[in-house]
Amino acid sequence: MxxxxxxxxxxxxxxxxxxxxxxxxxxxxxxxxxxxxxxxxxxxxxxxxxxxxxxxxxxxxxxxxxxxxxxxxxxxxxxxxxxxxxxxxxxxxxxxxxLPPWCASCAKWGHIEKDCLVLRSTVPKSPED
Known part of the structure; x- marks a missing residue:
């Protein structure tokens, strides 16, 4: 695409x-x-x-x-x-x-877990960030 x-x-x-x-x-x-x-x-x-x-x-x-x-x-x-x-x-x-990449975290097609925006938004930021 x-x-x-x-x-x-x-x-x-x-x-x-x-x-x-x-x-x-x-x-x-x-x-x-x-x-x-x-x-x-x-x-x-x-x-x-x-x-x-x-x-x-x-x-x-x-x-x-x-x-x-x-x-x-x-x-x-x-x-x-x-x-x-x-x-x-x-x-x-x-x-x-x-098959297109599939994310196990959010169960959506088009990306893999390490690139998941949903997962990133739910991971708490560390104090150094």
């Missing part, structure tokens, strides 16, 4: 509640390895945007990659479980090759 910098923006970082991310699916059944099938599966992760060119051209069949707008205010799923037409259990794994 690139934008014009200003002191006000530095104080209040941009909203990272929903961002587009590449999502990898493994163990996708052959009958779902299509734009329609993959976009159906990816609804659990977020709003489908597009397939990666390698997935679209079926260059890598071991991993299906797609760009998905994920809602970072909700837990990111790591598995999709469903029953196929024969009633067998199918488990598709979801992974995220890259």
């Amino acid at each position: 690139v934008g014009v910098w200003s002191p006000a923006i530095a104080i209040s970082p941009p909203d990272l509640s929903a961002i587009p991310l590449w999502v990898d699916l493994t163990n996708v059944p052959g009958y779902l390895y299509s734009k329609k099938g993959l976009s159906f599966l990816l609804r659990t992760a977020g709003k489908f945007v597009k397939l990666h060119p390698h997935t679209e051209r079926c260059i890598r069949m071991d991993v299906a990659r797609a760009l998905v707008e994920v809602d970072l205010t909700k837990p990111l799923p790591n598995k999709i479980s469903f029953k196929d037409k024969q009633g067998s259990d199918v488990m598709v794994s979801i992974s995220y090759p890259w």
Whole structure:
């Protein structure tokens, strides 16, 4: 994300509640390895945007990659479980090759704990400051 910098923006970082991310699916059944099938599966992760060119051209069949707008205010799923037409259990794994930094102190995306403004504002200042 690139934008014009200003002191006000530095104080209040941009909203990272929903961002587009590449999502990898493994163990996708052959009958779902299509734009329609993959976009159906990816609804659990977020709003489908597009397939990666390698997935679209079926260059890598071991991993299906797609760009998905994920809602970072909700837990990111790591598995999709469903029953196929024969009633067998199918488990598709979801992974995220890259995620933005996440702060364990304030539970927000976009920074790490050592850079957390919330944590800094709650830490009492020492007498030397």
